[in-house]
Amino acid sequence: MGEDGAVTSASQRPDGTTPVTRLIATDLDGTLLRDDKSVSDRTVAALAAAEEAGIEVFFVTGRPARWMDVVSDHVHGHGLAICANGAAVVDLHAGREFVQVRALPRSAARSVVEALREAAPGTSFAVEMTTGINYEPAYPPFFKDPGATVATAEKLLREDTDGSAAPVLKLLAHHAELAPDEFLELARSAAGAYASITRSSPTALLEISGHGVSKASTLALCCAERGISPDEVVAFGDMPNDVEMLSWAGTSYAMGNAHPAVIAAASGRTTANNEDGVAVVIERIVAEHLAGRQQGQI
Secondary structure (H helix, E strand, O other): OOOHHHOOOOOOOOOOOOOOOOEEEEOHHHHHOOOOOOOOHHHHHHHHHHHHOOOEEEEEOOOOHHHOHHHHOOOOOOOEEEEHHHOEEEEHHHOOEEEEEOOOOHHHHHHHHHHHHHHOOOOEEEEEEOOEEEEOOOOOOOOOOOOOOEOOHHHHOOOOOOOOOOOEEEEEEEOOOOOHHHHHHHHHHHHOOOOEEEEOOOOOEEEEEOOOOOHHHHHHHHHHHOOOOHHHEEEEEOOHHHHHHHHHOOEEEEOOOOOHHHHHHOOEEOOOHHHOHHHHHHHHHHHHHHHHHHOOOO
16 A cells, blocks of 8 residues: 555544544554554654544553553553453553453363364464463464463463462464464364454464453443543554454554455555554544644534
């Protein structure tokens, strides 16, 4: 896609007016962040301008809280971020403190492991908890944690008799041979009754959360607490784990580099992440917001 000229318009109400934006929800990797995981100067300025205009910004990501340093300096106002695909709301102003946790029950996680071992032999697992990540010996060395426990998923997911086990945020499942979308479809068919299953990696790596837990459902809870309706939300994303959020938001944009399912779910398109596609749209939103305020419409 080209630069500004390729951005499609936002959704409008039946009367032809554009809803007032009160909250911007954006994914990080492949969306707000460039491929080198940086936040461009243009994007930093756009985020600050949105906050200055009174528009709340929420980072909504599959990342765990411990990987949020890349954007922690750019969270204004509320300081909150939605992490782990909706499993946690984190206060980045308070050292990544967990404000809300929507855990994956260990019994459900064990059922998913059993179903995927049968449906997709060769699957390896990792378990993301509030205390960090643990994984099986065969799990690929994406971001190995020297402090992690290495054991079978069945052992990692055992219930403690005293109930003190750390909450499970996500179960991760990797397959070395299946295509990413093929693995996702297979897993949803085999284990979708136990949990919510999605993906955001270019590899066959699935992210498995509690039933009904998604970026969309947690964002909806945060918006409800603020009296913000879906029509007042603009969302951005690029991968299947963003689909529900983009479908829920009144206005949504697929990045120029987005997965086909994301393009189908979004109401508009913007430029790619490396072309500051989120900033392009935010700049327009802020300009419209300020113009409306001057005209007494906001």
